[in-house]
Amino acid sequence: MMQQQEKLLLVALCIMASTLTTLALGEQTLAAAAAQQSPAKLEQNPCVNKGTCHACIQTQNCGWCMKPDYGDRSRCFLHTPKADICPEEYIWNPDTSERILINKDLTLASGGAAWAGGQYASGVGYESSAHGQSSASGSYSASSSSSSYGSSSSSGSSSGYSASSSSGGYGAAVSGAAAAGEIVQIKPQRVSLKLRINEVHNLDVSYSQAVDYPVDLYYLMDLSKSMEDDKEKLSALGDKLSETMKRITSNFRLGFGSFVDKVLMPYVSTIPKKLEHPCDNCKAPYGYRNHMPLSNNTESFSNEVKEAAVSGNLDAPEGGFDAIMQAIACRQQIGWREKARRLLVFSTDAGFHYAGDGKLGGVITPNDGECHLNAQGMYTHSIIQDYPSISQINQKVKQNAINIIFAVTQNQYAVYQKLSAHIEGSSSAILSNDSSNVVDLVREEYGKISSTVEMKDNATGDVKVTYLSSCLTNGPQIKTNKCSGLKVGDKVTFTAQITVTKCPTDPRHWNQAIQIYPVGINESMIIDLEMLCSCPCEHAGSTGYELHSQKCHNHGTYMCGICECDEQHFGNTCECSTSDMHLNNGNDNMCRPSNDTSVAECNGRGSCVCGACECHKRTNPDEIISGKYCECENFSCERRKNLLCSGPDHGTCECNRCVCKPGWTGNSCDCQTSKDTCMPPGGGEICSGHGTCECGVCKCKTMDEGRYSGKYCDKCPTCSGRCHDLKDCVQCQMYQTGQLKNGDDCAKNCTTFTAISVDTVKIDEHKDEQLCVFFDEDDCKFTFKYSEVGELVVYAQQEKECPPKVFMLGIVLGVIAAIVLVGLAILLLWKLLTTIHDRREFARFEKERMNAKWDTGENPIYKQATSTFKNPIYAGK
Numbered sequence: 001m002m003q004q005q006e007k008l009l010l011v012a013l014c015i016m017a018s019t020l021t022t023l024a025l026g027e028q029t030l031a032a033a034a035a036q037q038s039p040a041k042l043e044q045n046p047c048v049n050k051g052t053c054h055a056c057i058q059t060q061n062c063g064w065c066m067k068p069d070y071g072d073r074s075r076c077f078l079h080t081p082k083a084d085i086c087p088e089e090y091i092w093n094p095d096t097s098e099r100i101l102i103n104k105d106l107t108l109a110s111g112g113a114a115w116a117g118g119q120y121a122s123g124v125g126y127e128s129s130a131h132g133q134s135s136a137s138g139s140y141s142a143s144s145s146s147s148s149y150g151s152s153s154s155s156g157s158s159s160g161y162s163a164s165s166s167s168g169g170y171g172a173a174v175s176g177a178a179a180a181g182e183i184v185q186i187k188p189q190r191v192s193l194k195l196r197i198n199e200v201h202n203l204d205v206s207y208s209q210a211v212d213y214p215v216d217l218y219y220l221m222d223l224s225k226s227m228e229d230d231k232e233k234l235s236a237l238g239d240k241l242s243e244t245m246k247r248i249t250s251n252f253r254l255g256f257g258s259f260v261d262k263v264l265m266p267y268v269s270t271i272p273k274k275l276e277h278p279c280d281n282c283k284a285p286y287g288y289r290n291h292m293p294l295s296n297n298t299e300s301f302s303n304e305v306k307e308a309a310v311s312g313n314l315d316a317p318e319g320g321f322d323a324i325m326q327a328i329a330c331r332q333q334i335g336w337r338e339k340a341r342r343l344l345v346f347s348t349d350a351g352f353h354y355a356g357d358g359k360l361g362g363v364i365t366p367n368d369g370e371c372h373l374n375a376q377g378m379y380t381h382s383i384i385q386d387y388p389s390i391s392q393i394n395q396k397v398k399q400n401a402i403n404i405i406f407a408v409t410q411n412q413y414a415v416y417q418k419l420s421a422h423i424e425g426s427s428s429a430i431l432s433n434d435s436s437n438v439v440d441l442v443r444e445e446y447g448k449i450s451s452t453v454e455m456k457d458n459a460t461g462d463v464k465v466t467y468l469s470s471c472l473t474n475g476p477q478i479k480t481n482k483c484s485g486l487k488v489g490d491k492v493t494f495t496a497q498i499t500v501t502k503c504p505t506d507p508r509h510w511n512q513a514i515q516i517y518p519v520g521i522n523e524s525m526i527i528d529l530e531m532l533c534s535c536p537c538e539h540a541g542s543t544g545y546e547l548h549s550q551k552c553h554n555h556g557t558y559m560c561g562i563c564e565c566d567e568q569h570f571g572n573t574c575e576c577s578t579s580d581m582h583l584n585n586g587n588d589n590m591c592r593p594s595n596d597t598s599v600a601e602c603n604g605r606g607s608c609v610c611g612a613c614e615c616h617k618r619t620n621p622d623e624i625i626s627g628k629y630c631e632c633e634n635f636s637c638e639r640r641k642n643l644l645c646s647g648p649d650h651g652t653c654e655c656n657r658c659v660c661k662p663g664w665t666g667n668s669c670d671c672q673t674s675k676d677t678c679m680p681p682g683g684g685e686i687c688s689g690h691g692t693c694e695c696g697v698c699k700c701k702t703m704d705e706g707r708y709s710g711k712y713c714d715k716c717p718t719c720s721g722r723c724h725d726l727k728d729c730v731q732c733q734m735y736q737t738g739q740l741k742n743g744d745d746c747a748k749n750c751t752t753f754t755a756i757s758v759d760t761v762k763i764d765e766h767k768d769e770q771l772c773v774f775f776d777e778d779d780c781k782f783t784f785k786y787s788e789v790g791e792l793v794v795y796a797q798q799e800k801e802c803p804p805k806v807f808m809l810g811i812v813l814g815v816i817a818a819i820v821l822v823g824l825a826i827l828l829l830w831k832l833l834t835t836i837h838d839r840r841e842f843a844r845f846e847k848e849r850m851n852a853k854w855d856t857g858e859n860p861i862y863k864q865a866t867s868t869f870k871n872p873i874y875a876g877k
């Protein structure tokens with residue numbers, strides 16, 4: 001048993017090994033086949049059917065050979081051809097290539113990790129370690145070529161620091177750096193990329209948040225009546241707000257604006273009195289006003305807020321969108337800096353009007369997204385233009401890298417949370433109803449914004465960018481464009497996977513600038529993308545480029561080794577003219593005998609060239625394919641003894657059919673036309689009138705009287721004809737039976753012949769004799785034959801063959817006797833069985849009787865059938 005198992009295992013191993021070798025061999029042969037471009041492999045090769053250089057290189061892994069005199073082979077090949085097929089200088093197979101144009105180092109790329117937004121928030125971590133500071137400035141000086149930095153970082157900045165704050169000179173030192181040099185938070189900054197279609201290119205982008213990055217905060221406030229207490233609180237908290245922010249960054253600027261709504265019914269009451277004083281202690285309503293542009297003079301913020309007057313309006317939603325649009329669009333007036341984190345805090349306790357709501361007040365002109373502020377900072381187009389739409393705001397926010405913080409009261413929070421999902425880089429937070437938590441709110445939201453980086457791009461259409469990053473972990477990269485939990489100085493790297501799915505139809509779009517940017521920061525990496533959609537050899541001026549080239553019959557441009565024909569010509573060398581086509585209806589069925597496209601062009605035996613069939617050549621020069629659609633062959637006619645049309649003596653093969661020489665006929669010219677061979681030697685009709693002469697041979701027919709056979713259809717063994725006529729005479733002559741047996745009928749009626757008696761009747765084939773067989777009334781068989789060549793001669797069997805006589809009575813009596821005997825036997829058997837049975841029964845009875853004990857007890861239920869009765873009056877004797 002054990003041995004058997006081992007054997008089985010061995011066999012299995014052997015089978016596996018042999019399968020593996022065959023597989024390996026198969027692969028080798030496949031590779032060899034691919035190298036030879038075997039026809040079977042061609043179907044899987046996507047390159048071979050690409051007829052032009054640009055179509056070829058727009059296909060993955062394909063390269064083009066522009067060698068002249070290349071023959072009929074496909075110029076577009078997979079990978080690289082062997083050098084002997086196409087020399088190197090003729091190959092055009094560009095590779096995706098990347099070149100970094102601007103690659104400034106990140107400000108604070110390494111080090112300074114201790115400096116964290118969160119630590120700032122707690123107010124503890126500000127006094128950062130000396131190590132952090134030195135390494136930070138060290139890296140900065142290493143990366144920057146600016147000479148002004150060194151000087152500004154030394155004494156000047158440290159004095160600035162000691163004057164402004166008691167908490168470490170670190171921030172101030174870097175602020176000097178920031179002011180003097182340029183802060184770099186994304187690297188590289190510009191890349192030139194040449195990209196093949198459908199090839200994925202990985203590009204690494206690093207991001208790191210710089211220390212002391214400038215922050216612009218514009219506070220946009222709803223100043224309707226319900227916000228009066230908020231305004232007071234904000235003015236009280238103004239100093240605290242700026243102080244908190246200055247702890248985060250020394251490079252901080254603050255601005256303030258307010259809004260009510262469009263001064264139109266139904267947004268505000270337009271009763272003249274109400275227009276001036278909509279409510280107690282209220283000022284006239286207005287759309288939006290920029291009270292205080294962004295400035296480092298943060299002390300004035302509180303005053304501005306205090307001085308701003310509340311106003312009143314009618315409906316619940318406010319015109320906040322107008323204000324947001326203006327605050328973003330008016331870059332100059334608001335004073336947004338180019339390189340700064342831009343925060344727009346939008347505080348309200350009500351909903352918002354958006355595009356379309358203006359119709360209620362009769363304003364239908366759509367918002368143009370432009371700045372319309374007058375010298376006093378008032379929005380001038382409030383009652384001229386509709387509110388902006390959410391997507392208009394989103395677009396402006398993206399263009400200007402602004403982070404909107406919706407600071408709204410609890411009851412509005414859900415709405416603004418949904419809104420912030422549609423505006424890039426925005427967030428929402430709950431403001432207490434008197435704005436007392438505004439400082440914490442801003443600090444927390446800023447922390448959230450600055451600790452998160454999200455990569456976006458403006459790639460459109462056929463360019464696809466996806467991002468991978470492992471963020472701050474050391475793990476593998478996952479598909480994400482967002483990392484959170486970043487601290488200042490942390491460096492995260494994103495891998496942007498860039499793919500062009502297809503070449504845009506418009507060649508102007510083959511070169512594009514694509515921007516990859518962190519959301520909310522006006523810094524980006526620009527990719528100068530060049531899609532490799534065309535070949536240089538396709539452009540005038542390159543070698544081999546010839547207009548109206550002779551190689552193209554003067555009807556086309558010779559480029560990249562092939563002809564590009566003009567409108568009127570086509571074909572590999574522009575040898576075909578469309579005017580030839582027009583003669584023939586101009587449809588592309590010219591190479592088919594009918595419109596039926598299921599028929600192959602030129603019947604599959606030729607190629608369609610300029611609308612006419614060019615039939616294939618055979619290796620044997622004697623074999624010719626011809627015809628307009630190559631429908632004729634002179635080698636595929638019927639053969640006889642492997643001779644085409646029975647040989648050249650009999651006929652020739654023309655267009656798939658034998659054409660016979662005179663004297664011959666038939667599909668393969670194997671039949672003589674003459675009918676001499678069908679004539680019986682003795683003369684008479686062709687085939688004795690019982691058949692047709694085909695191909696020099698009699699084909700006998702089956703007639704009513706029977707089937708004729710024989711070389712001349714002169715024999716008919718089954719034909720009743722003559723045999724019947726002769727039967728009666730033979731019968732009476734030979735056996736004295738039959739219809740003519742009486743008297744001298746026989747002698748009278750049978751005069752034509754006298755049967756000659758023979759022992760047995762045998763047919764002699766050569767003598768043309770007929771055999772006749774009959775049964776007479778006694779069921780006796782008699783046979784005779786006759787021959788009619790010349791005189792009628794009849795030979796008959798001497799004795800008829802009769803079946804032996806049957807003794808009928810004997811059979812009947814025998815059957816009866818048998819039935820009787822069988823009956824008797826059954827009766828006897830029955831009698832015997834019953835006798836035995838009875839004997840057995842009797843014996844048993846006897847035995848039981850012997851065993852039985854005979855009692856003379858009285859039967860208790862027996863009553864005497866008689867009763868004695870005494871008659872009382874009988875006296876007796």
Ligand SMILES: *[C@@H]1O[C@H](CO)[C@@H](O)[C@H](O)[C@H]1NC(C)=O
Binds near residue numbers: 296297
């Ligand atoms: C504000 O900025 C101006 C220049 O823009 C500068 O001269 C001034 O010193 C700054 N003030 C403070 C308090 O930083």
Ligand SMILES: *[C@@H]1O[C@H](CO)[C@@H](O)[C@H](O)[C@H]1NC(C)=O
Binds near residue numbers: 337399
């Ligand atoms: C972003 O910075 C560039 C200079 O680096 C500047 O030209 C551009 O105007 C800035 N964009 C915004 C919206 O400030």
Ligand SMILES: *[C@@H]1O[C@H](CO)[C@@H](O)[C@H](O)[C@H]1NC(C)=O
Binds near residue numbers: 229433434
């Ligand atoms: C603000 O909210 C508190 C409790 O949440 C409430 O007591 C107070 O009346 C509210 N103030 C206003 C002006 O709504």
Ligand SMILES: *[C@@H]1O[C@H](CO)[C@@H](O)[C@H](O)[C@H]1NC(C)=O
Binds near residue numbers: 515
């Ligand atoms: C992407 O943004 C850059 C810079 O703003 C611009 O030059 C380029 O045309 C944009 N590309 C697309 C495809 O919009």
Ligand SMILES: *[C@@H]1O[C@H](CO)[C@@H](O)[C@H](O)[C@H]1NC(C)=O
Binds near residue numbers: 594595596
């Ligand atoms: C072939 O096409 C032509 C034009 O399209 C049409 O007139 C003709 O009837 C078609 N012939 C057949 C056999 O379908």
Ligand SMILES: *[C@@H]1O[C@H](CO)[C@@H](O)[C@H](O)[C@H]1NC(C)=O
Binds near residue numbers: 644652
């Ligand atoms: C076919 O036709 C060609 C030219 O007519 C002739 O030379 C050749 O012998 C023919 N072949 C046969 C097999 O008849």
Ligand SMILES: *[C@@H]1O[C@H](CO)[C@@H](O)[C@H](O)[C@H]1NC(C)=O
Binds near residue numbers: 739740745748749
């Ligand atoms: C025999 O011949 C006679 C006269 O030739 C004819 O009448 C008769 O019917 C014939 N008999 C038979 C049985 O054919």
